[in-house]
Amino acid sequence: MADLDDIKEGKDFGLDNPARNEPFFLKGSNALDWGMQNRLARIFNPESGRTVMLAFDHGYFQGPTTGIERMDLAIPPLIPHADVLMCTRGALRSCISPTANKPIVLRSSAGQSILSELSNELVAVDIEDAIRLNAAAITAQVYIGAEYEHKSIANVVKLIDTGSRYGIPTLAVTGVGADMVRDARYFGLATRIAAEIGAHYVKSYFIEEGFEKVVAGCPVPIVIAGGKKLPEGEALDMAYRAVDQGASGVDMGRNIFQSDCPVAMIQAVGAVVHRNVGTDKALQMYHDLKSDMGM
Ligand code: 5RP
Numbered sequence: 001m002a003d004l005d006d007i008k009e010g011k012d013f014g015l016d017n018p019a020r021n022e023p024f025f026l027k028g029s030n031a032l033d034w035g036m037q038n039r040l041a042r043i044f045n046p047e048s049g050r051t052v053m054l055a056f057d058h059g060y061f062q063g064p065t066t067g068i069e070r071m072d073l074a075i076p077p078l079i080p081h082a083d084v085l086m087c088t089r090g091a092l093r094s095c096i097s098p099t100a101n102k103p104i105v106l107r108s109s110a111g112q113s114i115l116s117e118l119s120n121e122l123v124a125v126d127i128e129d130a131i132r133l134n135a136a137a138i139t140a141q142v143y144i145g146a147e148y149e150h151k152s153i154a155n156v157v158k159l160i161d162t163g164s165r166y167g168i169p170t171l172a173v174t175g176v177g178a179d180m181v182r183d184a185r186y187f188g189l190a191t192r193i194a195a196e197i198g199a200h201y202v203k204s205y206f207i208e209e210g211f212e213k214v215v216a217g218c219p220v221p222i223v224i225a226g227g228k229k230l231p232e233g234e235a236l237d238m239a240y241r242a243v244d245q246g247a248s249g250v251d252m253g254r255n256i257f258q259s260d261c262p263v264a265m266i267q268a269v270g271a272v273v274h275r276n277v278g279t280d281k282a283l284q285m286y287h288d289l290k291s292d293m294g295m
Pocket of ligand 1: 227
């Protein structure tokens with residue numbers, strides 16, 4: 001039983017200090033519940049407001065993609081330098097140590113392959129399993145304008161509704177069908193739809209013209225996918241221009257794990273994203289780290 005003797009009356013109520021009432025640091029996320037904000041604050045660094053997500057979920061429809069044929073070998077050296085890991089539950093349980101202690105954005109859709117129609121996805125993880133895996137967020141694609149647009153939107157709506165019950169945010173990934181034009185109009189449409197259905201943040205591709213407008217028109221944070229492998233300098237430049245134009249970070253896969261030196265590349269990307277290091281300096285950093293590793 002609690003000791004009730006000698007209970008002292010409170011004296012220091014800090015009457016000169018107004019109660020703390022700080023706005024949450026992420027765009028469009030002020031009205032979310034504590035658990036949701038706490039998970040988002042694990043995904044996005046509260047100091048920079050940005051994130052470096054390492055995406056290695058490609059195998060769920062592509063099989064053993066170059067660079068991650070052996071996830072158990074390729075991913076662990078990158079983990080200390082990533083803010084977040086984005087992967088499937090299969091990859092997580094089989095290849096990633098629970099002691100890694102990084103927030104997980106759980107790929108929660110499947111149902112298609114590179115041999116079939118990519119937009120024909122379904123929700124492929126039960127919310128209970130996402131909770132068991134301590135997911136910081138769950139994710140699926142919206143395929144705007146594709147054959148199964150309606151179904152893909154329904155998948156993301158389902159994730160948002162079930163995740164919201166437990167304070168787990170949803171990342172909506174804008175999946176682009178082969179015949180879609182990758183321009184500001186398309187990504188403006190896709191990212192806005194994703195935010196309006198309730199996604200807590202959205203992944204888009206960077207585009208040369210009008211990316212700033214895509215970000216401005218989306219009321220929640222946008223992170224960019226890396227896309228196909230580019231020379232390191234070009235990938236760093238893309239990351240620089242994306243954050244400079246308002247992106248809240250990257251969700252990058254191939255441009256990291258297919259780099260000649262993935263451990264150096266992820267650190268250079270981190271310098272761009274969190275410290276606004278310019279492209280030339282970041283590329284030099286990449287080369288220096290690579291040569292320090294004897295490569
Ligand atoms: C696949 C994804 C990938 O995670 C995403 O495309 C990021 O990887 P990359 O930088 O290689 O494009 O969402 O659907």
